[in-house]
Amino acid sequence: MISLLTAFLIGGCLCLIGQLVMDKTNSSVSSGHILVGFISGGTILGGAGLYQPLVDWAGEGAAIPLSGFGNALAQGALKGAEKGIIGAFSGGVEATAAGITAAIVFGYVMAVLFNPKG
Amino acid sequence: MPTNKKKGSQTVVFNKPPGIASWASIVGPKEGKGPWGSYFDWRLNDYLFGEETWEKAESKLLRETIKLAISKGNYQESDMELLIAGDLLNQTIASNFAARELSLPLLGIFGACSTIAEGLIIGSMLIDGDCIQRLVTASSSHHYAAERQFRLPTEQGTQPPPTAQWTATAAGAVVLDGLSAGPKITAVTIGKVVDMGITDAADMGSAMAPAAVDSIKQHLQDMQRPLSYYELVVTGDLGNMGKTIAEKLLSQAGIEPYSNYEDCGVSLFDLEQSGINSGASGCGCSASMLCGPLLKKITDGDIHKLLFVATGALMSPISSWQGESIPGIAHAVAIEY
Amino acid sequence: MNDDELKQVEIADYKNQIEKIKPQPKLLKNCIWAFTIGGFICLLAQIIFNYLLTSGLDKIQAGNAVAVIMIFLGALLTGLGVYDKIVEKAGAGAIVPITGFANAIVASAMEFKREGYVFGVGAKIFSVAGPTLLFGFVFSALIGLIKVFVNA
Numbered sequence: 290m291i292s293l294l295t296a297f298l299i300g301g302c303l304c305l306i307g308q309l310v311m312d313k314t315n316s317s318v319s320s321g322h323i324l325v326g327f328i329s330g331g332t333i334l335g336g337a338g339l340y341q342p343l344v345d346w347a348g349e350g351a352a353i354p355l356s357g358f359g360n361a362l363a364q365g366a367l368k369g370a371e372k373g374i375i376g377a378f379s380g381g382v383e384a385t386a387a388g389i390t391a392a393i394v395f396g397y398v399m400a401v402l403f404n405p406k407g
Numbered sequence: 408m409p410t411n412k413k414k415g416s417q418t419v420v421f422n423k424p425p426g427i428a429s430w431a432s433i434v435g436p437k438e439g440k441g442p443w444g445s446y447f448d449w450r451l452n453d454y455l456f457g458e459e460t461w462e463k464a465e466s467k468l469l470r471e472t473i474k475l476a477i478s479k480g481n482y483q484e485s486d487m488e489l490l491i492a493g494d495l496l497n498q499t500i501a502s503n504f505a506a507r508e509l510s511l512p513l514l515g516i517f518g519a520c521s522t523i524a525e526g527l528i529i530g531s532m533l534i535d536g537d538c539i540q541r542l543v544t545a546s547s548s549h550h551y552a553a554e555r556q557f558r559l560p561t562e563q564g565t566q567p568p569p570t571a572q573w574t575a576t577a578a579g580a581v582v583l584d585g586l587s588a589g590p591k592i593t594a595v596t597i598g599k600v601v602d603m604g605i606t607d608a609a610d611m612g613s614a615m616a617p618a619a620v621d622s623i624k625q626h627l628q629d630m631q632r633p634l635s636y637y638e639l640v641v642t643g644d645l646g647n648m649g650k651t652i653a654e655k656l657l658s659q660a661g662i663e664p665y666s667n668y669e670d671c672g673v674s675l676f677d678l679e680q681s682g683i684n685s686g687a688s689g690c691g692c693s694a695s696m697l698c699g700p701l702l703k704k705i706t707d708g709d710i711h712k713l714l715f716v717a718t719g720a721l722m723s724p725i726s727s728w729q730g731e732s733i734p735g736i737a738h739a740v741a742i743e744y
Numbered sequence: 745m746n747d748d749e750l751k752q753v754e755i756a757d758y759k760n761q762i763e764k765i766k767p768q769p770k771l772l773k774n775c776i777w778a779f780t781i782g783g784f785i786c787l788l789a790q791i792i793f794n795y796l797l798t799s800g801l802d803k804i805q806a807g808n809a810v811a812v813i814m815i816f817l818g819a820l821l822t823g824l825g826v827y828d829k830i831v832e833k834a835g836a837g838a839i840v841p842i843t844g845f846a847n848a849i850v851a852s853a854m855e856f857k858r859e860g861y862v863f864g865v866g867a868k869i870f871s872v873a874g875p876t877l878l879f880g881f882v883f884s885a886l887i888g889l890i891k892v893f894v895n896a
Contacts, residue, residue: 293790300786300841301779307836308778311566312769317607320565320831320839321872324848327840328880336887349789352807353814354782354840355876361807362880366888370895377888381881388811388842392849392873395816399823400853400865405561406825407454407461407551460858560855562822563872564831564838564847566774569767604755605762613762651765685767 292348299343299350303327324355331359336367361385412535415629417622418596425534426587427742428541429480432698433472434691435550435576441676446699447577448475454551454576461561462496463504465549468578468691469494470505473545476580476698482541487511487582489542491530493522494690495553495574502545511543519719520644521598522546523579523694524738527715528595531740534585541585547578548689557608557724570610572646572688575675579694590705590744594630598622600721602734608727612649612672612685615718618735619645620656622716626739627662634662638710641701643693643718643737644672646686671696693717705744713742774835781834785841789814811842818843822850848872 307323318326331354334340340360343351351357362381369380382389414420432447439450449471456464469492477484490511492502499515506513518525526544533539551561553574559565583592601621605614619642627634634640634657645653650670657664671693672686697715704710718737727733789810796806818841821827827847831838838844853869860866870877 292794293787296790297783297787300789301783301837304778304782304834304837304840305775307782307840308775309771311836312771312774315568315607315766315769320559320563320844321848321875323836323839324845324872324876325879328876329883332880332883332887336883336890349793349810350783350786353786353789353810353842355842355845356840358811358842358845359880359883362884363887366884367891370888370891374889374892377892378885380888381884385811385880387808388815389877391812391815392819392846393869395819395846396849396853396869396873397865399819399850400857400869401861403823403825403854404857405551405851405854407561555855560851560868562825562828562847562854563851564828564844566832566835568769603758605759610762610766613766617758648766652762655761655765 295347296350299347300353303351303354303356327355328359331356332363335360335363358385358388414594415625417599417625418594418629419532420594421531421535421592423535423585424591424593425531425583425585426589426591427702428582428584428587428589429476429482430579430581430698430702431472431475431479432577432579432695433468433475434695437681438575438577438675438695441681443674443696443700446703447695451576454549461549461552461555462500465494465496465501465547465552466504468549468576469501469545469547470508472547472578472580473505473509473543476543476545476582480582482582484509484511486541487543488539489514489533491516491526491542491544492546493517493526494547495519496556501547501549518736518738519721520548520688520690520693521717521719521736521738522690523697524643524715524717524740527581527583527592527740528597528738530583531592531595534583541582543580543582545578545580546690546694548574548576548691550574550576550689553689567684568609569684570607570612570648571684572611572644572672572686573676573683574689575687575692575695577689577691577695579691579698581698590702590742592740593743594741596622596626596629596739598625598737598739600734600736602732604732606730606732608722608733610648611688611720611733612646613652614720614733615735615737616645616649616652616656619643619653619716619718619737620660622737622739623657623714624660624662626714634664635667637712637714637741638667640664640668640714640716641696642670642716644686644688645670645718646672646688647678648685705742711744715740715742777833778835778837781830781837782840785838785843814842815846818846819850822847823854845873845876
């Protein structure tokens with residue numbers, strides 16, 4: 290049960306940070322910027338070893354925000370780097386391949402199935 | 408040869424003021440539910456209007472509005488010597504494609520959301536100059552066609568800031584006839600491009616308000632009239648934010664707008680109920696308000712002298728991405744009956 | 745002062761006036777919405793994760809599966825035309841989670857369907873996903889390379 294509570298709280302807090310950035314910059318930061326910012330931030334923090342402890346503690350609350358996706362990229366790259374330079378390149382994408390492929394495949398399928406409703 | 412029609416530096420006064428013979432407006436579902444809903448000729452139930460794409464829907468919206476304006480005046484399409492039309496889509500395709508179906512000679516124009524005023528100005532000059540006797544001018548915008556061109560895909564989630572305006576799905580068309588006994592276009596003031604360095608595309612009211620005030624000031628100065636000469640002064644699509652600024656700028660210039668100043672962008676929607684932040688925008692906003700409630704009020708005798716100041720934000724998606732500021736423009740058209 | 749400088753002063757003055765009038769976003773309300781919806785999306789993911797763990801997947805497999813499921817849900821709700829309504833209320837609460845990433849992908853892809861399935865949908869699907877993945881890949885590769893050199 291405690292895992293549900295931490296997931297809710299940490300997930301909520303990460304989204305709260307995004308909201309503060311959007312509202313405090315008078316919307317000059319768009320939703321696209323937020324996505325890019327979170328994935329970059331997550332990757333850098335993950336590379337510095339600062340994000341993984343949060344994932345270990347808060348589970349999906351830290352993994353589902355896009356910063357968690359960035360962290361997964363960083364963890365993959367760190368693991369790949371043990372095997373040398375090629376591993377450093379392939380590790381990040383290997384670790385997140387399922388998510389990336391899912392996003393693109395589902396994106397395409399939904400676009401074929403549905404029309405924009407406005 | 409000095410002209411006998413030019414007055415002051417930017418205003419033209421007509422010797423034979425052309426009459427507004429007939430007019431029509433068609434609006435989308437959201438606009439139809441607004442406070443002026445019943446004043447528009449047709450209210451659509453959906454945004455596609457039986458078409459496959461937003462762009463085709465806008466073109467049909469414009470075409471049907473033009474046809475309606477022509478038939479409301481008991482004219483045939485062939486009676487029209489010219490169509491002057493414009494819209495917000497790249498290369499004004501809504502107008503071009505509407506004219507293709509109508510087979511009328513076309514002058515395509517672009518003045519962003521001020522387009523309908525630009526059409527009225529050119530049309531009035533052509534009629535007063537004895538070049539043409541009868542013509543139709545029209546303008547349209549479509550919310551989702553504009554969204555995908557200027558902002559984001561329609562299904563992408565965003566949270567619009569309080570200054571954001573909602574592009575209206577609407578069109579208005581006016582038939583001008585040199586012989587008509589309808590409301591007369593007596594004078595027009597062509598506006599300058601005014602840019603006060605606003606770059607926020609979610610705050611176009613602030614970008615356009617200085618242009619609106621500049622054109623109103625110029626009109627009053629050229630005509631040597633007080634603002635109170637007009638029973639109503641209406642700006643195009645400044646929205647709540649822009650209207651507040653325009654009122655402030657007007658009073659700084661020594662012109663008190665009193666209570667006879669309205670803005671189509673504020674009026675078109677019920678802002679409280681519809682959840683629309685700062686009001687409406689788009690070519691169709693001022694066009695449909697003119698061709699709906701405003702001309703109705705004039706012919707009903709509620710207003711005799713109207714100053715219609717359509718405003719436009721002359722930006723493109725590319726200029727926005729490159730960080731250019733948003734130039735504003737406003738044209739004033741005096742309508743008397 | 746020459747004309748250019750005068751214009752600059754005028755512009756600065758105008759911007760000052762605007763800042764005073766400009767309505768601010770309802771910060772508290774927006775934050776509460778963002779926190780609640782964002783938290784709820786993560787809570788849902790955690791429930792799925794816990795369920796998958798009990799059904800015999802290991803942590804890494806379950807984590808991947810949850811990401812795929814959440815992406816599917818975000819994509820489906822976008823297709824149904826619901827997700828943009830959620831974001832209108834929830835703001836970053838529905839943009840930051842991976843479902844928001846899925847929303848951006850599907851929305852751009854779907855919008856360009858009428859421009860064709862290859863260079864319409866196929867190209868535009870990456871209009872938001874592209875930059876997002878790009879920065880993720882660049883930073884992860886850099887991190888991997890730094891690690892390689894630190895180890896060496």
